[in-house]
Amino acid sequence: MYSEKVMEHFSNPKNVGEIEDADGVGEVGNPTCGDMMNIYIKVKDGKLSDVKFKTFGCGAAIATSSMITELAKGKTIEEALEITRDDVAQSLDGLPPVKMHCSNLAADGLHAAIEDYKKKQGTD
Amino acid sequence: MAKIYMDNGATTKPDSEVVSAMLPYYNEHFGNASSLHSFGQEAADALDRARQQVANLVGAQPEEIIFTSGGTESDNLALKGIAYLKKNAGKHIITSVIEHPAILNTCKNLQDDGFRVTYVPVDDQGLIDPAAVEDAITDDTILVSIMHGNNEIGTIQPIKEISKIAHDRGVLMHTDAVQSVGKIAVNVNDLDVDMLSISAHKIHGPKGVGALYVRKGTRLESLVKGGGHEFGKRAGTENIPGIVGLAKAAELAGQRLDDDASHVTKLRDAAITKILGSISESYLNGHPTQRLPNNVHLRFSYVEGESLLMLLDMKGVAVSTGSACSSKSLEPSHVLTALGIPPEQIHGSLRITFGRENTMDEVDYVVESLVGIVEKLRAMSPIAPKH
Numbered sequence: 001m002y003s004e005k006v007m008e009h010f011s012n013p014k015n016v017g018e019i020e021d022a023d024g025v026g027e028v029g030n031p032t033c034g035d036m037m038n039i040y041i042k043v044k045d046g047k048l049s050d051v052k053f054k055t056f057g058c059g060a061a062i063a064t065s066s067m068i069t070e071l072a073k074g075k076t077i078e079e080a081l082e083i084t085r086d087d088v089a090q091s092l093d094g095l096p097p098v099k100m101h102c103s104n105l106a107a108d109g110l111h112a113a114i115e116d117y118k119k120k121q122g123t124d
Numbered sequence: 125m126a127k128i129y130m131d132n133g134a135t136t137k138p139d140s141e142v143v144s145a146m147l148p149y150y151n152e153h154f155g156n157a158s159s160l161h162s163f164g165q166e167a168a169d170a171l172d173r174a175r176q177q178v179a180n181l182v183g184a185q186p187e188e189i190i191f192t193s194g195g196t197e198s199d200n201l202a203l204k205g206i207a208y209l210k211k212n213a214g215k216h217i218i219t220s221v222i223e224h225p226a227i228l229n230t231c232k233n234l235q236d237d238g239f240r241v242t243y244v245p246v247d248d249q250g251l252i253d254p255a256a257v258e259d260a261i262t263d264d265t266i267l268v269s270i271m272h273g274n275n276e277i278g279t280i281q282p283i284k285e286i287s288k289i290a291h292d293r294g295v296l297m298h299t300d301a302v303q304s305v306g307k308i309a310v311n312v313n314d315l316d317v318d319m320l321s322i323s324a325h326k327i328h329g330p331k332g333v334g335a336l337y338v339r340k341g342t343r344l345e346s347l348v349k350g351g352g353h354e355f356g357k358r359a360g361t362e363n364i365p366g367i368v369g370l371a372k373a374a375e376l377a378g379q380r381l382d383d384d385a386s387h388v389t390k391l392r393d394a395a396i397t398k399i400l401g402s403i404s405e406s407y408l409n410g411h412p413t414q415r416l417p418n419n420v421h422l423r424f425s426y427v428e429g430e431s432l433l434m435l436l437d438m439k440g441v442a443v444s445t446g447s448a449c450s451s452k453s454l455e456p457s458h459v460l461t462a463l464g465i466p467p468e469q470i471h472g473s474l475r476i477t478f479g480r481e482n483t484m485d486e487v488d489y490v491v492e493s494l495v496g497i498v499e500k501l502r503a504m505s506p507i508a509p510k511h
């Protein structure tokens with residue numbers, strides 16, 4: 001059902017954990033629905049110097065979380081905001097159709113973390 | 125890597141004796157049981173023997189066994205067969221909220237056809253209160269259908285008591301015994317039921333074959349129209365290899381019932397004790413004692429079941445979950461919802477169903493694996509308390 005790429009990220013997720021002094025935190029999803037993601041970012045010179053996640057959810061939720069941290073790390077804020085749900089799914093060689101909607105929250109989580117960062121900077 | 129099957133509630137491995145018994149009915153004795161020549165008579169003889177063997181397992185008479193394409197069809201035949209025949213006598217059916225979809229969706233279908241259905245609730249351990257059935261019966265009630273052993277949480281219902289209530293009011297009683305047959309003693313006279321559903325693939329038989337016990341004198345409308353097969357209750361040239369497989373599985377289940385039950389009970393109780401003892405915030409779902417001997421159903425706070433299932437699968441262990449994320453509908457299990465378990469905990473549920481081939485070493489392996497997996501997932505979970 002899942003691609004090899006998804007299984008790889010699911011079984012060995014990258015960048016798991018919290019960033020204690022994060023510059024931005026994005027919280028998306030809801031445990032009642034079965035998927036919840038927190039994305040933490042650290043920003044340095046306009047770039048995402050560190051990205052981490054904590055996720056409660058299915059294999060797809062964990063894999064997309066792991067993937068987004070890899071996609072976003074080192075990118076500028078503007079570049080990171082352009083990463084879409086589809087980009088995440090494509091980087092994972094696709095997701096099962098039923099998972100495209102509910103578990104593919106990682107891009108939203110990243111964007112929410114950036115919004116949070118901007119708000120804190122007062123640049124919104 | 126180990127490959128350990130602990131999902132016997134989903135299906136079971138066909139016993140090698142079952143497969144051997146079936147093969148001649150593909151390779152040599154391929155006749156149509158309705159044919160008068162010797163090929164046909166071989167098939168007809170096999171059919172008669174099979175009917176006797178299946179009847180023996182549940183204490184029935186052979187002519188009370190109707191072969192079907194499985195548990196789903198048996199459930200459909202029981203409900204619709206009675207409803208369509210008795211629609212002028214009454215239009216009310218009573219069932220429960222925790223039935224298998226084969227019952228629930230048939231009931232929905234009957235509701236669309238103008239029947240009324242009452243779904244009696246369960247308590248937080250999954251038990252039905254027979255008094256709730258009694259209260260639901262009206263002069264319009266034609267059938268009560270309550271499952272024997274639940275396929276998710278394994279709770280065993282007080283069928284005998286419920287049958288008595290139904291019969292005292294002149295109402296027919298059906299039970300879906302797909303999960304209990306072969307696990308505990310099931311006798312149609314003890315349970316006092318008019319109809320009882322059986323599926324071969326849950327008792328180490330082949331898929332796509334089952335039976336409906338229909339008590340002598342109970343009439344029902346056939347759903348599959350055609351020739352006069354199965355006493356006019358289910359048309360179609362009989363699936364002789366499948367039926368022979370079901371019968372062999374039934375024979376073996378009868379012979380091994382006591383040994384199998386005591387074996388899986390030991391595994392079940394050890395697994396429950398060990399898991400609850402070694403993983404914090406883990407809970408047993410269902411009833412502590414009124415449960416199928418092979419059923420372990422647990423939930424773990426802060427983790428999601430599909431992830432649990434997949435990580436166990438990577439360690440070679442096959443189990444199942446009630447998490448919405450693993451269901452085609454993306455709905456959390458209706459059974460766990462009926463117990464009043466909050467959705468985020470339903471997502472963290474896990475079902476282990478043992479079979480006669482599992483061992484205590486495998487239990488230890490699965491417990492050890494689970495401890496590590498739950499720990500890993502909780503370390504990743506934003507809702508788990510920090511240590």
Ligand SMILES: Cc1ncc(COP(=O)(O)O)c(C=O)c1O
Pocket residue numbers: 133134193194195196197199224226271273274275300302303323324325332333334
């Ligand atoms: C309680 C119950 N009823 C009915 C069925 C359906 O049986 P079958 O798979 O043979 O159609 C199952 C199997 O999933 C079951 O567990």
